[in-house]
Amino acid sequence: MQSSQTPPRANLAGWLYVAPLVLVLVPFFVAPILVVLAASFFATDGFGGLTPGFTLASYVEVLHSALTLKLYLATIKFTVLTWIFTLVIGFFVAYFLVFHVRNQLLAIGLFLLCTVPFWTSNIIRMISWIPLLGKEGLINQALLGMGVIRQPLEVLLFSDLAVVIAYVHQLTIFMIVPIFNSMARIDKKLIEAAIDAGASRFDIMRLVVVPMSRSGIALGTIFVVSIVMGDFFVVKVMSGGGSASVVSAFYEDVGVLQYPTAAASAVLLTLVLVAIVSLILRTVDIRQEITR
Amino acid sequence: MKSDRGDIELAGVCKSFDGATYVVDGVNLKIEDGAYCCFIGPSGCGKTTILRMIAGHDDPTAGEIVIGGQNVVGLAPVQRRTAMMFQSYALFPHLTVRENIAFALRVRGQSKSDRLRAADAMIEKVRLTQFADRLPAQLSGGQQQRVALARAAITEPRVLLLDEPLSALDEQLRVQMRQELRRMQQELGITFIHVTHTQLEAIALADLVVVMEQGKIKQAGPARDVYAHPHDRYVAEFMGGQNVLSGRVEKVNGASFTLAQAAPDGIEVPLRPRSAVSVGDKVDIAVRRDDVALVRPGRDLPPGCTTSLPSRVLAIEYQGYFVKVMLDTVPDDEFVAYVPEKTFFADPFAVGDVVMATWAAGSALPLA
Numbered sequence: 001m002q003s004s005q006t007p008p009r010a011n012l013a014g015w016l017y018v019a020p021l022v023l024v025l026v027p028f029f030v031a032p033i034l035v036v037l038a039a040s041f042f043a044t045d046g047f048g049g050l051t052p053g054f055t056l057a058s059y060v061e062v063l064h065s066a067l068t069l070k071l072y073l074a075t076i077k078f079t080v081l082t083w084i085f086t087l088v089i090g091f092f093v094a095y096f097l098v099f100h101v102r103n104q105l106l107a108i109g110l111f112l113l114c115t116v117p118f119w120t121s122n123i124i125r126m127i128s129w130i131p132l133l134g135k136e137g138l139i140n141q142a143l144l145g146m147g148v149i150r151q152p153l154e155v156l157l158f159s160d161l162a163v164v165i166a167y168v169h170q171l172t173i174f175m176i177v178p179i180f181n182s183m184a185r186i187d188k189k190l191i192e193a194a195i196d197a198g199a200s201r202f203d204i205m206r207l208v209v210v211p212m213s214r215s216g217i218a219l220g221t222i223f224v225v226s227i228v229m230g231d232f233f234v235v236k237v238m239s240g241g242g243s244a245s246v247v248s249a250f251y252e253d254v255g256v257l258q259y260p261t262a263a264a265s266a267v268l269l270t271l272v273l274v275a276i277v278s279l280i281l282r283t284v285d286i287r288q289e290i291t292r
Numbered sequence: 293m294k295s296d297r298g299d300i301e302l303a304g305v306c307k308s309f310d311g312a313t314y315v316v317d318g319v320n321l322k323i324e325d326g327a328y329c330c331f332i333g334p335s336g337c338g339k340t341t342i343l344r345m346i347a348g349h350d351d352p353t354a355g356e357i358v359i360g361g362q363n364v365v366g367l368a369p370v371q372r373r374t375a376m377m378f379q380s381y382a383l384f385p386h387l388t389v390r391e392n393i394a395f396a397l398r399v400r401g402q403s404k405s406d407r408l409r410a411a412d413a414m415i416e417k418v419r420l421t422q423f424a425d426r427l428p429a430q431l432s433g434g435q436q437q438r439v440a441l442a443r444a445a446i447t448e449p450r451v452l453l454l455d456e457p458l459s460a461l462d463e464q465l466r467v468q469m470r471q472e473l474r475r476m477q478q479e480l481g482i483t484f485i486h487v488t489h490t491q492l493e494a495i496a497l498a499d500l501v502v503v504m505e506q507g508k509i510k511q512a513g514p515a516r517d518v519y520a521h522p523h524d525r526y527v528a529e530f531m532g533g534q535n536v537l538s539g540r541v542e543k544v545n546g547a548s549f550t551l552a553q554a555a556p557d558g559i560e561v562p563l564r565p566r567s568a569v570s571v572g573d574k575v576d577i578a579v580r581r582d583d584v585a586l587v588r589p590g591r592d593l594p595p596g597c598t599t600s601l602p603s604r605v606l607a608i609e610y611q612g613y614f615v616k617v618m619l620d621t622v623p624d625d626e627f628v629a630y631v632p633e634k635t636f637f638a639d640p641f642a643v644g645d646v647v648m649a650t651w652a653a654g655s656a657l658p659l660a
Contacts, residue, residue: 189382192349197396197447198370207399211386 033270040263048257058264067249068265072272075245078160078235079228082167086224087217089168090175094216095209097176098183099191111180114173126166126237133157133165158240166238167228174227175220182216183209218284222277229273297360298450298483299325300346305355307341307507315341317507319355323485323500325450328477330494331487333504333530339487340379340455342504346485347376347453359451375449379456381440383428389439390415390424396447410446417479418442434465438472445480452477454486458493470496491531495519503527524660525576534578535627536659541573548653551577559599561656569658576659583655584629586617586647588639593650600650603627605641617641621649 040058043051062068093114101107117125132138133156140152155161186209194204210217232248246269253262300323307316316338323329331339344350346357348369356363364372375396383392390411391398397407415424418438428436437457444452457473458466474497477484488494494501495515502512503526510530511523522528528536539551542558549569551559561577569575585594593600603619610616615636621627629649641647 187382189378189380190384193376193378193382193384193443194395194399196347196349196369196374196376197399197443198368199395199399203399207395208384 036263036266039259040267042260042263044258044260046257048259050259058260059268061261062264062268068246068268071244071246071249074243075229075247078163078167078245079225081164082171082228083221083224085164085168086172086175087220089172090179090220091213091217093172093176094180094183094213095205097180098186099209111176114176117169118173122170122233123237125170126234129162129166129169129238130157133162158238158242160239160243162238163235163243166234167231170234171224171227174223175217178219178223179213179216182213186212214284215286218280218286222280225276225280226273229269229276296450297325299323299360300451300483300485301356301358302342302346303356303358305342305345305352305357307338307345307350308353314353314507316345316352319507319509321502321509321512323483325360326481326483327499328474328484328497329486329500329502330498331485331502331504332489332491332494333510334489337504338507339502339504343376343453343455343485343487346372346451347374348372349376370447372451373447373449374451374453375444375447376453377440377444377455377457380460381428381436383436383439383443385428388425388427389420389431392428392439393442393446395443400447411442414442414446418476433461434469437461437469441473441476445476449482451483451485452480454484456487456489458488458490466493473497495531503530505530520580521657522578522659525578528576528578528659533581534657535581535584535621536576536578536625537622537627538574538576538625541569541571541575543571544569549575549658551575559601559656560653561658562654564658578657578659579651579655581628582614582630583651585650586629586631586641587650589646589648591648593648594652596652596654597650598653599656600648603647603649605643605645605647607643608641619647619649 039050041054041056043053043055043057045051097107097110101110130137134140135152135154135157137157139156140149143149144152190208190212191204194208199207229245230247232245232251235243235245236248246265250262250265253259253265300321302319302321305316305319306314308314315336319338319342331342333339341350345352346359348364348367348371352365357365359372359374369376384395387395390408393414394407394411397410402410412421412424415421418441420435420438420442423431423435428439431439437460440457454473458469461469470493473484473486486494486497495518498515500512501515501518503510503518505526511518511527518527519531519533522531522534525536525538528534537551537559539559542550542552544550544563548560548562551561559577561575563569585597587593587600589602601621603621605617606620607618608615609618610633611630613633614630615633617629617631617636619627619629627649
C-alpha cells in the first residue's frame with residue numbers, strides 16, 4: 001500500500017461528514033428528479049395511466065406548442081422585472097445598513113425588521129395586498145378622494161403589476177441578505193482610501209462597493225431568479241388568473257392527468273434554470289468569494 | 293490662495309470622540325516643508341488621530357491645522373493635497389496593481405491612456421513593473437507596501453501621511469523598506485508624516501521626532517536631541533537607551549549638584565543651563581546605557597569617572613556588537629550597561645558577580 005493513499009479511516013470519516021446531506025438529498029431531491037425525468041419519456045393513455053417506454057412525444061408536444069414560448073416570455077418578463085426591483089431595493093437597503101448605520105445593534109435591529117413580512121404565511125402576505133391595491137382599496141380611495149382619478153384604477157390588483165409587487169415584496173430579503181453579507185466584509189479603510197484619493201460617493205459605489213459586492217449580487221440573483229421562475233402561486237393569485245407562468249401550465253397539466261407533458265415541461269424548465277445559474281456562476285467565482 | 297508648500301502648523305488641536313475624554317489634547321507643532329516627521333508613542337496616545345486630522349478623515353474638536361499657510365480644517369483630503377498611506381495598506385483587492393495606483397487619477401477624470409501612463413511611470417519608480425497586472429493578494433507584504441506608497445504619491449500631494457507603514461512587515465523587510473521610504477521622500481521632496489510605535493524606526497528616519505503621551509506632545513525635536521537629551525523620565529524611558537535614576541538632591545555646588553544614593557559619594561550631575569534645583573528636591577536623572585562602564589571592585593575607575601555604584605549582575609544578553617548587562621544598581625528601576633563586545637570578552641562577567649557601575653561625570657543628564 002502506498003503511503004500517499006488516504007488511509008481507510010480518514011476515508012470513512014469523509015463519508016460520515018457527507019452522509020446526513022446525502023441521506024436528505026438522495027431520497028428527496030435526486031430520486032424525485034429521476035422519477036420526473038423517467039415520466040417525461042413515458043407514454044400516457046390520456047387518463048393518468050403511464051406506459052413505461054421511451055418516447056419523445058411529450059417533448060415534441062411541449063416544444064411545438066406556441067403556448068410554451070408565450071409562457072416562457074411571460075415568466076421571463078416577471079423574472080426580469082422582479083430581479084431589477086429586488087436588486088435595486090436590496091442593494092440600497094444593504095448599503096444603508098452597512099455603511100450608514102454606525103450602531104451595530106441598530107443595524108441588526110433594522111436587518112431583523114426586513115424579515116418581519118416572513119413572520120406570517122405567504123398567502124396572508126398576498127391577501128393583505130387586497131385592502132391596499134383593490135378597487136375599494138386604500139390607494140384607489142386616496143387617489144379618488146384627492147380627485148386625481150375619477151374611476152378606480154383596475155390595474156393595481158389582479159394584474160401583472162400586482163404580481164411584480166408581490167414578488168418584490170416577498171423576495172427583496174433574498175437580495176438583502178447576501179448583498180449585506182458581502183458588503184459587510186468590505187474593509188471600511190477601503191472606503192476611506194477611496195475618499196483620500198478624491199472619489200465621490202458615486203465613484204465609491206461604482207468602483208469599490210459594487211465590484212466588491214458582486215458575489216452577493218450573484219447569489220441574490222440566483223435566489224430570486226430560481227424562485228420566480230419556479231413559482232405559479234403568486235402569479236395565479238395576484239393576477240386573478242389573468243396571467244400564467246411556465247409552472248402554472250404544467251400544474252394545469254397535472255390537474256388533467258397529463259403527467260408526461262407536465263414532466264417534460266418540468267425537465268425543460270430545470271434545464272433552463274441550470275443554464276441561467278451556470279451563466280451567473282461564470283461571472284463570479286462564488287466559492288472563492290465565500291471562502292475569502 | 294493655493295500653495296505648493298507642505299509645511300504644517302498645528303495650533304491648539306484637540307480631539308474628543310465622546311465629548312468627555314480628549315484623545316488629542318492641545319497639540320501645538322510646526323513641521324517644516326519637506327521634513328520627515330515621525331510621531332511616536334504607545335498605542336492610544338493620539339498619534340494616529342493627529343495623522344487622520346491632518347489627512348482630513350477626522351475633524352478636530354478645537355484648534356487649527358494649517359498646511360502651506362492655509363487653514364484646512366473642514367476641507368476634503370483632495371483639497372488639502374494630502375495623501376494617506378493606511379496601516380495594512382487598504383489596497384483595493386479587486387483591482388490590479390496598475391489600477392490601484394491609477395485609482396486617484398481615474399476619479400479625477402483623467403483619460404485612460406494618461407492615467408495608465410502616469411501609473412506605469414510610478415510603478416517603475418517603486419520597481420514593480422513586472423507585477424503591474426497582479427492583484428494585491430498575489431503580492432508579498434513589501435510589494436503591497438510599495439503599491440500603497442505609489443498609490444498615495446501619484447496625486448503629487450504636498451504632504452504624505454503614513455500610518456504605521458512598516459508594522460505589517462517582518463524585521464528584515466522593515467529595515468529595507470525604511471530606507472526605501474526615506475529614498476522616496478527625498479525623491480519626491482515633500483513632507484512625510486509617519487506614525488510609528490517603534491523607536492528605532494523613528495530615529496532612523498525622522499528629521500523631527502515627536503514623542504506623545506495621552507494626547508499631548510512630550511518632546512519634539514531632531515532625532516538626536518530626543519534620543520540623547522530626553523526632557524523627562526517618560527521620554528527617556530520610551531526612547532530607550534537610557535537608565536533613569538531618581539533621588540534627592542544632597543548638595544548643589546555651582547554648575548552641578550549631587551544626588552543622594554546608596555553610593556558613599558552620591559552621584560554628581562551637571563546642572564542644565566537656566567534650571568535650578570535646591571537641596572531636598574526629588575530629581576530624575578538619565579545616564580545612557582552605553583556610557584556606563586563596569587569595573588571590578590578595587591580596580592581603578594576610568595579617567596573622568598567619579599560616581600561608582602556597586603551592583604550585582606542579574607543577567608547577560610549577547611547582542612552582537614555589544615553585550616547587554618542587567619544590574620541591580622538602583623532598587624526600583626532597571627539599570628543596564630551596554631558594554632562593547634570586545635571590552636566585555638576581554639574580562640567577561642558572570643551572573644552574580646559584583647561590579648562597579650561608573651560613568652564620566654558630565655554624562656549624567658538631569659530630567660524635568
